[in-house]
Amino acid sequence: MTSLDQMSGGRATGESEASSETLRPVPYRGGGFRPVPIRLIGPLVFLAIIALWEAGSRSGVISNLVLPAPSEAFEAFSYLVESGQLWRHLSASLQRLVIGWTLGTALGIAVGLGIGLFSLARAGLLPLVSALFPIPKIALLPLFVIWFGIGEGSKVATILFGSFFPTVIATYGGVDNVDRTLVRMGQSFGLSWWSIVRKIILPGAMPAILSGCRISASIGIILLVAAEMIGAEYGVGAYILMAGSLFATDQLLAGVAILSVLGLIVSWLIGRLERWLLAWRG
Amino acid sequence: MDLLLRGITHRYGATEVLSGIDLAVSEGEIVCIIGPSGCGKSTLLRFIGGLERPDEGEVLLSGPVPSGSLNPLTYVFQDFALLPWRSVEANVSLVLEDHPLSAAEREEIVADVLERTGLSDFRKALPRQLSGGMKQRVAIARALSVRPAVMLMDEPLSALDSQTRELLMDDLVALWQRERFTACYVTHNLAEAVRLGHRIVVLSRRPGRIRTIVEIDRDLGAREAGDPKLDAVQRELWQLLRDEARAADREIADDVA
Structure with missing residues (x-):
C-alpha cells in the first residue's frame, strides 16, 4: 500500500465518523452582481407604459390639457409624414447633426491625441479645455450667431463645440491609459513614432474614444433643439419649439419621440461600430 | 557582435539602484542576471537595449552587426507585450x-x-x-x-505557471542549440538561471553591484533536472542570495521602478 492509499483510507474513516453526527450542506454565498441581458423586457416596459397612458387618457384620468394621449401624438406624427414635412425637418436636423458632430469629434480626437502625446499641448490646452467644457453651449448661442451667422453656421457650431470637449477628454484619457509596456515594446523594436501612434496608441485608446462618441452624440442631439432656437425654419428642434410656443402638445410629443428614436438609432450605430472595432476584446 | 558594459551607475532620485556594473557578453552565450527584487536587474536590461540611459557608464557594442539583422538588440518582455x-x-x-x-x-x-x-x-x-x-x-x-544579435529577456517565464515554464525552458534550450543566439536573461528564478545560463551574474541588493559571476561549463542540452552538479550550483547561488533577499524583502518601497 502506498502512502497515498493510506491517506485516502484515512479520509474515508473520517467521513464515516462525520456521518454519525449531523450533516449539513455548505450554505451558498456566491452568485449575483452579474446582470444578464433579458430580451423583450425593454420593449415590453415601453408598451406597457404607453398602453397605461392611452388608457388613462381615454378614461379621462389624465386630462388632455395636461398630457395628450399617445394616439394623438401619433396622429400628429402621421400628419407630419403625410404632409411631407417630416423629411424636411429631419433632413435639415440630420445635416446639422452629422456635420457638427463629425467635425467636433474629428477635431476632438486630434486635440485629445495632442494633449495625450505632447507635454506642451497638455500644459497649454488642458486647462483651457477644463475651463470651457462646463460652459453650457446654449448660453453661447447668441455669440455663435454673431460669429458664424444666423444660418447654418451657428447651428453647426453649437453642435460642433458641444461634441468637441467630451471627445477631447475621452481621447486624452484613453491615450493616458494605453499600456506603456506596449509603447516600450514598439520602441524596442525600432518602430517609428508615427507607427507607434497609429498602431499602438490609437487602437489602445479606441475603447475610450468610442465611449466618448456615445456621450458626444447624445449631447449633439440635446443641442440640436437649442441650435434650432434661433432662425431655423426647418428641423426637428424648430418643429418642437414651434409646437411648444403654440402649446400644440401633441406635436411637441411627436417631435420629442422623433428625437428619442434618433438617439436610439445613433446609439445602435455606435454599438455596431464598437462591435466591429473592438472585436478583439471578445 | 559582443556587448560591453562599463561602469554602469544609476540613481532614481536619491536612491542609488546600480553601482559600477562592468560586464561583457560575448556572442553565442546566455548570460543570466539574478539578484533580489529591487536590485535593478530589469533597469540594467533597459540600459543594455537603449530604452533608458544610465547616469554614469556606458553600454558598448563591438564587432559588426550581423548582416540581415533588422533589430540587433531585441527584448522579450515578462508580460509578453502583445x-x-x-x-x-x-x-x-x-x-x-x-x-x-x-x-x-x-x-x-x-x-x-x-x-x-x-x-x-x-x-x-x-x-x-x-x-x-x-x-x-x-x-x-x-x-x-x-x-x-542579442536577445534581452526580462523575466520571460515569470508570468507563467511552473509546468509551462518547464516546457518553455525546453523550447529555449532547443532554440539555442539550433541558433546559438546571444542573450541577457534577467530572472529571479535560480532554476531557470542554472538551466539556461552559460554564466550567471549575481547582483547584490540595492544598490546593485556584481557580487560574483558563476560559470557553468555544461552544455545546455545536457542539463537535466536533478543533476547533482547543477543542484550544487543552485544551492550555492541561494546561499549567496538568501540574506540579500531577506533584507530586500524587509525594505520599505519608495518610488523605485
Missing part, C-alpha cells in the same frame, strides 16, 4: 512593417518564425485566446523575426 487587437501573425508582422521589406518577404519571415516556434496552427488567433505559454511563444517568434 497587441491584443492583432492576431498572432499580425503581432509578428507589426515589427517588420517599418522595415523596407516587400509583402512577400514579410510573409515569408512570419511563416518561418511561426513554424520554428510551433505556432503555425495559431496564426489567426488573438492573444486573448492563447494560454500564457503560447503568448510568450508568440513574443519569442516576434523577437526572432527581426533576427536579433
Whole structure:
C-alpha cells in the first residue's frame, strides 16, 4: 500500500465518523452582481407604459390639457409624414447633426491625441479645455450667431463645440491609459513614432474614444433643439419649439419621440461600430 | 557582435539602484542576471537595449552587426507585450512593417518564425485566446523575426505557471542549440538561471553591484533536472542570495521602478 492509499483510507474513516453526527450542506454565498441581458423586457416596459397612458387618457384620468394621449401624438406624427414635412425637418436636423458632430469629434480626437502625446499641448490646452467644457453651449448661442451667422453656421457650431470637449477628454484619457509596456515594446523594436501612434496608441485608446462618441452624440442631439432656437425654419428642434410656443402638445410629443428614436438609432450605430472595432476584446 | 558594459551607475532620485556594473557578453552565450527584487536587474536590461540611459557608464557594442539583422538588440518582455487587437501573425508582422521589406518577404519571415516556434496552427488567433505559454511563444517568434544579435529577456517565464515554464525552458534550450543566439536573461528564478545560463551574474541588493559571476561549463542540452552538479550550483547561488533577499524583502518601497 502506498502512502497515498493510506491517506485516502484515512479520509474515508473520517467521513464515516462525520456521518454519525449531523450533516449539513455548505450554505451558498456566491452568485449575483452579474446582470444578464433579458430580451423583450425593454420593449415590453415601453408598451406597457404607453398602453397605461392611452388608457388613462381615454378614461379621462389624465386630462388632455395636461398630457395628450399617445394616439394623438401619433396622429400628429402621421400628419407630419403625410404632409411631407417630416423629411424636411429631419433632413435639415440630420445635416446639422452629422456635420457638427463629425467635425467636433474629428477635431476632438486630434486635440485629445495632442494633449495625450505632447507635454506642451497638455500644459497649454488642458486647462483651457477644463475651463470651457462646463460652459453650457446654449448660453453661447447668441455669440455663435454673431460669429458664424444666423444660418447654418451657428447651428453647426453649437453642435460642433458641444461634441468637441467630451471627445477631447475621452481621447486624452484613453491615450493616458494605453499600456506603456506596449509603447516600450514598439520602441524596442525600432518602430517609428508615427507607427507607434497609429498602431499602438490609437487602437489602445479606441475603447475610450468610442465611449466618448456615445456621450458626444447624445449631447449633439440635446443641442440640436437649442441650435434650432434661433432662425431655423426647418428641423426637428424648430418643429418642437414651434409646437411648444403654440402649446400644440401633441406635436411637441411627436417631435420629442422623433428625437428619442434618433438617439436610439445613433446609439445602435455606435454599438455596431464598437462591435466591429473592438472585436478583439471578445 | 559582443556587448560591453562599463561602469554602469544609476540613481532614481536619491536612491542609488546600480553601482559600477562592468560586464561583457560575448556572442553565442546566455548570460543570466539574478539578484533580489529591487536590485535593478530589469533597469540594467533597459540600459543594455537603449530604452533608458544610465547616469554614469556606458553600454558598448563591438564587432559588426550581423548582416540581415533588422533589430540587433531585441527584448522579450515578462508580460509578453502583445497587441491584443492583432492576431498572432499580425503581432509578428507589426515589427517588420517599418522595415523596407516587400509583402512577400514579410510573409515569408512570419511563416518561418511561426513554424520554428510551433505556432503555425495559431496564426489567426488573438492573444486573448492563447494560454500564457503560447503568448510568450508568440513574443519569442516576434523577437526572432527581426533576427536579433542579442536577445534581452526580462523575466520571460515569470508570468507563467511552473509546468509551462518547464516546457518553455525546453523550447529555449532547443532554440539555442539550433541558433546559438546571444542573450541577457534577467530572472529571479535560480532554476531557470542554472538551466539556461552559460554564466550567471549575481547582483547584490540595492544598490546593485556584481557580487560574483558563476560559470557553468555544461552544455545546455545536457542539463537535466536533478543533476547533482547543477543542484550544487543552485544551492550555492541561494546561499549567496538568501540574506540579500531577506533584507530586500524587509525594505520599505519608495518610488523605485
